[in-house]
Amino acid sequence: MASQRVDSTDKCTCWISYKSFETSCTEPNIITFHIKASNFTEQDRKKKRIVLREFDTRVSALRNTAGGILFIHITHRNINDRNLSNFDQFVDKSLKNLIADGCSFVESYSRKWLSCQEGILILTVAKESCVSSVSLNTKVCSDHEIEFPSTFELIRFVSKGQHGVSEAPENPEHRPFHQNAKNWVEDRHIQLKTFDEPTFRTYCKGNNKSWEVNFVDYVWNKLRFQEYLTCMSKVPRGGSYYVGISEWKNQVPPDVHGIPLRSTKTNITDRFKQKLSTVTVYDFDDTFKSGYEEENIIEIKFHDLKTGNSVLEMVVKCVKGIVFYDNGPLAYAIEDKDKIVKIDKVQWIRKIRSWRMQ
Known part of the structure; x- marks a missing residue:
């Protein structure tokens, strides 16, 4: 299945690496995400919530649409720093909360550097068998x-x-x-x-x-x-x-x-x-x-x-x-190969009910 690019990276330094990766990627979807290294240690809770909501939205969309890759470009960082502990701590709770089908963390996600010097991290996201919600x-x-x-x-x-x-x-x-x-x-x-x-x-x-x-x-x-x-x-x-x-x-x-x-x-x-x-x-x-x-x-x-x-x-x-x-549960999916959309609450409850009957 061909990969799907959801948001444009053509004005970013990661564009060439993205296009090269897209050509060889066999995953069903690719979504890009840009984040500053300083966000990982952000003390302002409001700013931290805003960035995490963007991250959660993309992971939810991947999990609810056949899975795929979150192509993460980490900017404003030491190019020789391979340590991912701050990143892991920043996203760990979110990734766990986005698992709704009882699968383990290691079954649901894996991550690795594509290029440490360019700050490009690949997060592989497995498909959700129930429905992955940003917030219930x-x-x-x-x-x-x-x-x-x-x-x-x-x-x-x-x-x-x-x-x-x-x-x-x-x-x-x-x-x-x-x-x-x-x-x-x-x-x-x-x-x-x-x-x-x-x-x-x-x-x-x-x-x-x-x-x-x-x-x-x-x-x-x-x-x-x-x-x-x-x-x-x-x-x-x-x-x-x-x-x-x-x-x-x-x-x-x-x-x-x-x-x-x-x-x-x-x-x-x-x-x-x-x-x-x-x-x-x-x-x-x-x-x-x-x-x-x-x-x-x-x-x-x-x-x-x-x-x-x-x-x-x-x-x-x-x-x-x-x-x-707030108008019901919040979950996302990828639509028409290039757009992240909110899952309608009627569809959401049907996914919950149909999964229960499996």
Whole structure:
């Protein structure tokens, strides 16, 4: 099968080496990737995430399209340095996360220098038998933390739902609100979040949005409610997410301090409901819909304190399906021999289901 070049390298010094390699390569696909050696030791997390997302996108596309070669040009490096420890450390977690079919790392990848002096590294990527996702965009929780599920967890979850095992009430389940701080204990059903006014003001700095818009964005993104929504919706009886109550710290009980509201409760509630349009719900009847269309997925309550502040409670119901944030799972493939495209979420779930039945 002829190789496929996905992005142009004709203005780069690696172009001649690429063309020579392409002529003799027998792999089904070739994708180029340029990276600075300084990226491997980048301390800025945001910059590091941007580079890794580009890397993950290319590896995902290869794994979901018959496999192939990632032709990596490492620039701004010592031409005599053959050490790959920094590169390995930089990409190791990403490469492991992109394995969804249970194969070992050594079955999935191999890498070698094509030319150390030119900084050209060849990463051979095996085909994925399931679907290789850059991000599942849904999470699960224990009593301690939230994290991405394994593909096997999702497959089992889908299987249970399709066989009618997954049952859930139609409405969120209410929980008692305590003003006694010692009664608060976090677990899979309860999440406590501090509202820190200085941190919130820093988050809002530089924009002229209304208070409720900034506040909802802050809770949704900075305090990660969108992620907790996806994991609490998988828990029997759902969960409650509170803003305005601190966590336990060693032997110090939570502080029920609340939020000094600068907008009406109705405006805040409406803004949160609008945010649900950015959430995607997969139903076990094989349909996807907006979180805004999922009836009673959350209920928003305010608990007034004697100080004049209010504690925000987001009650999440257990959903008969899978809730995703950011418009569903993120995975890529190569299309028309020269373009990397996002795999549609319907195709993604079909790959998950068909792999389960193999």
